[in-house]
Amino acid sequence: MSRRRWAAGAVVAALLATAFAAAPAQAHRGDGPRVVGYFTQWGIYGRDFVVNDLVRSGAAARLTHLNYAFGFLDAQGRCVSADPWADWQKPFPADRSVSGEADQPGQPLAGNLNQLRQLKQRYPKLRVLISLGGWTGSKHFSDAALTAESRREHVRSCIDLWIKGNLPGAAPGAAAGVFDGIDLDWEWPGSEAAPGNVVRPEDKRNFTLLVQEYRKQLGSRPDLTAFLPANPAMVERGFEVRPVFEELTFATIQGYDYHGTWEAVTNQQSALRVPAPDFSGQVAIGAYLDRGAPRNKLVLGVPFYSQGWTGVTGGGDGLHQPASGPAPGTWAPGNEDYKALAAKVDQFTVHRDHRAGHAWLFDGTTFWTWDDPVEMRRKARFITDRRLGGAMVWSLDGDTADGDLIKALHHGLRR
Template identity: 50%
Template sequence: MRAARLRTRLAALAAAVLIAPVGLAASPAAADTTGITVTYVETSRWDSGYGGQLTIDNGSDAALDDWTIDLTLPEGATITSLWNATHTASGSTHTISTPSWGASVPAGGTYSIGWNGTHSGGETAPLDCSLNGGSCSGEPGTPDTEAPGTPGDPTVTGTTSGTVSLEWGAATDNVAVTGYEVLSGGEVVRAVTGTSATVTGLDPVTEYTFTVRAYDSSNNRGPESGPVTATTDEEGTGTPVDERRVAYFTQWGIYDRGYLVENLVSSGTAEKLTHINYAFGNINANGECFMANQLGQGDAWADYGRSFTADQSVDGVGDTWDQDLRGNFNQLRELKELYPDLKVNLSLGGWTWSENFSDAALTAESRQRMVSSCIDQYLRGNLPLFDGAGGPGAAEGVFDGIDLDWEWPASAGHEHNTVRPEDRENFTALVQEFRDQMNALEAETGRQYELTSFMPADPEKIDLGYELDKLMPNFDFITVQGYDYHGGWENTTNHQSNLLETPGDPGPDVYSTETTIQAYLDYGVSPGDMLLGVPFYSRGWTGVPAGPDGNGLFQTGTGPSGGTYEQGIDDWKVIKDLSGFDLYRDDASGTAWLYDGTTFWTYDDETSMTQKTDWAQANGLGGVMVWSVDGDDADGSLMTAIDSALAD
């Protein structure tokens, strides 16, 4: 066993991650900000990137309605994307102000602003700071000099070849604990707001010792906890990775795409999956799960009314007119008979069917009504009669759980969605209602039911919409959007699913899978509870010039490219057979694209699927999720690449 050591990039983090009291250069006050502090913490660091967070702590007696923070970053530090505030920059000077939707900080309350940026290996803490023209230190006033107490000793909850996950008991403070620092060898290696953390960037088969200390908004640090020692795993091994393989099967894929449940068998995909998420169930204006026979609102015919012929059926037997269950639901039941360990969950919502979630989650009564209707319809299998099918218990045993796909709590999604600031807390209450009612159903039936959720890539949406510390105990796992970073709605060609931030990325927002997953880790989510979402489709632009490198990347196009089913998007099985295109790769960023001199497609094939899966394994994630399986070819080539990488 090698002697314990942190990699160079973590050693460099030691100074940069420390909480900085950023009121270093007070300006003449334009407004009284006595008792209001602004604290900076570097939440994470990797190669050339980092995450930063400002916390406004309003210790005054009045709400802070309008605020502007001016700060200067040290040389080599930049901000590439920022959420929960309006941001402008001029050189190294940055102005951060109240967002368009307003963000009043109540008396005694706090408000956080987060960002991702780049660094050159040095400090990222602001050199100076002012709040509404006054000091970010909250002076004048009586300073808080009392440090927090000692946290509970940490315990190890999981290890991989490059990570160690920890949790500990909360500390107390005379005002409030703002967060915790994880130390190793006397150096700060992680800073989080909750009572759990995953330390990344470690060496395989190496022993590390960790302690934890708490800090408050006045930058007082308490004593360190007792130590805990952990040894990282060998390459290619480790916990808590359990190699879940989840694929979304779309209700509408049986139409133009002609992708049936039977194709999961004939392609060899079904035997490689642990879960299928059936997309989607809908919520009506009364906040109840429902089915209707019109495309765009629901499709009972596809779900359980359509008769499949013998050659279209999983079991090789055609449906009859008098079956109480036909359609996709019956085919899924037949699939589970072939693969008894396969779980099938019903996914609620999606991009266009999240319209009524905010209303349904608004009150205790509405949450109870929504959850009971969804459980009755899908888990108990009580389907409304349609064309001779359905009835009490018709779909019993088809579904093993519920997958929540509200896009997005407290954030803009589809243009017709209702969005409320209280969606964040209401989603937590809705999840608790699902868990409570599912627990009661488990006690009644003796079956176990899963509860999962699809989560966004955008750090701003994560922060606005999810109380992850309260949510995660009620989820079996979550799937994280690892795609749609860019697309034809923007003018400039870009990658939609890059693993790392790509040099030269023009934005407007700079995303990567690494920064997205790190955001969840910063909130204390265990890596083994997250599955990385990967796309079985491409996004494209047309009218794209070659640019200085001749490959069309980061060039302005005239609009989205044509697609078989939708402008600017097409399935991989279609894109892979295009002629006249050159294939380009950036293995360092985990990206590939196709370009023919005019049309540009951001692209994922077997090679990039292997790269993404390997990355997920190396970072201790709990598996891979696919949107959506009908984009694969008849041989299941992309799913085979994922399966092979997970098996290595």
């Protein structure tokens, strides 16, 4: 699953030990670029991607922050779980557990949250955040941010549920200590994004006030981050950049979904440099720098998935050509995990635009955007050359079992 449009295997113990030993020791220090990855709550179902897969692939050893997506808001603007079974009820067997021990009936905490707790015990410098909202969970953010009272109650409910760990039906504080902060993924203040989202002209000011209320109630130690759009018009319409960044630990900036199959012509989804008014990493980062955001708080998003079209006509290398519709995807039309395309990349020709900073696959009929290890290293150079705050991954379940993308990205950022 991607943030659509503009919103929007076991391994033997000896191999695990080798992977951990090979991971750079500085991966969790605060003295280098951040490597932020989103773990999707629903990935444990169809994709069968569990927290322990981050250990097996080596991803966990290379992350500084892990964002757990997503917590939702109810119609009253209070924080709720989108899936209690996945979050804290589902038992994991020994071979799927970070600890190597099976969950037992009656234990205080199970589910993904217990696995995240075990992950933090194994990697004590890893910061884990609950991400709130997302494409399908942002409907009531405007209501939550509307008044001083609604903001106080919203933040209080989120801290109680996710930071203090007071889960419905569980012992008080059962999940305390799992999360080290909160990631706000309101898509988007002042812009509808998903159909049906509540939008108000005053969202821009109210987002600032909401962030300030979060910082007030959280205090200075927990992380407070936000996922922010790439579209400069949306930045102008929805965000008071300077005061917002004064409260945030850092922000992750949309570095993908610049184009996709909601359009009838093939295009890049994550280019670093293309001329404005088209979208690119350079345009997105520039929109925040121009409005006073500190470079070291800007974390550029990178995709571990592709956008794809089929029925492409016009010849050539397939770029900027008309298409009949979305290419078939495993989980959604026009969308495919990197690992699925990597398994059949020999069926395509790989094209790269080194100047614009993006790549794509084309077989004469089907076109896929292509963010492979080469492009991850290119994005890492872009980030380090501009002294930005790091990279963010949407989402970790798109990588190969060996962590090819996260390893390339991490290595590039640490050079």
